[in-house]
Amino acid sequence: MEVKATAKTLRIQPRKARLVLDLIRGKDVEEAAAILKFLPNKGGYLVGKVLHSAVANAVNNNDLDESKLYVKACWVDEGITLKRFMPRAKGSASAIHKRTSHITVVVAEKE
Template identity: 40%
Template sequence: MNKIKSQAIAKYIRTSQHKSRRVLQQIQGKNYSDAILILKFMPYRVCKTISKTLESAFNNIKNISKENIDKKKVKIIDAYANKGPVLKRFQPRAQGRAFPIKKPTCHIVIKLEV
């Protein structure tokens, strides 16, 4: 059986790429079932989004392959977060001033392989 690859991309996630990368580095290279378990018990908000993206990538592999796939054999070959557009807002301050607020977004990419 040759190697089956799939990927899933979550775009415009409202968190910084630095916070996402911190979590993605923990699951990179692990198998699917271990990664889901790790994400379940991590205290970060972005873990829920990463779990959904990982699940989507796994479902993509299941759709490509017509046979039953063991979750322990599916490996995360690549997981990274790229910078997305920054939402720019302003906070009004005293005496007519305004301070900028930058709300970063990111794009999460997860690639799997059987």
């Protein structure tokens, strides 16, 4: 049985979030939470929230044992892009793209 949690429209670039997810893919939930807790960047905090939600879904909704859970899969999809403009020289403007992410974490129970 696998259980997932998704957080949508998080204000982090997908490329930066993928670096964090590569660190926890396939690890036990306790080990993954410890890794995310001590990461110095914003991605560690956001992915930690999604992981905690996936574990809570597994324990409360599906009656799985928390000590046997591991991160089966995790991925990032690109969300909407907020488009902003910054004034430049001679009356022109340049575009600024503020990217967002949809982060999904799937946990499963080891046999």
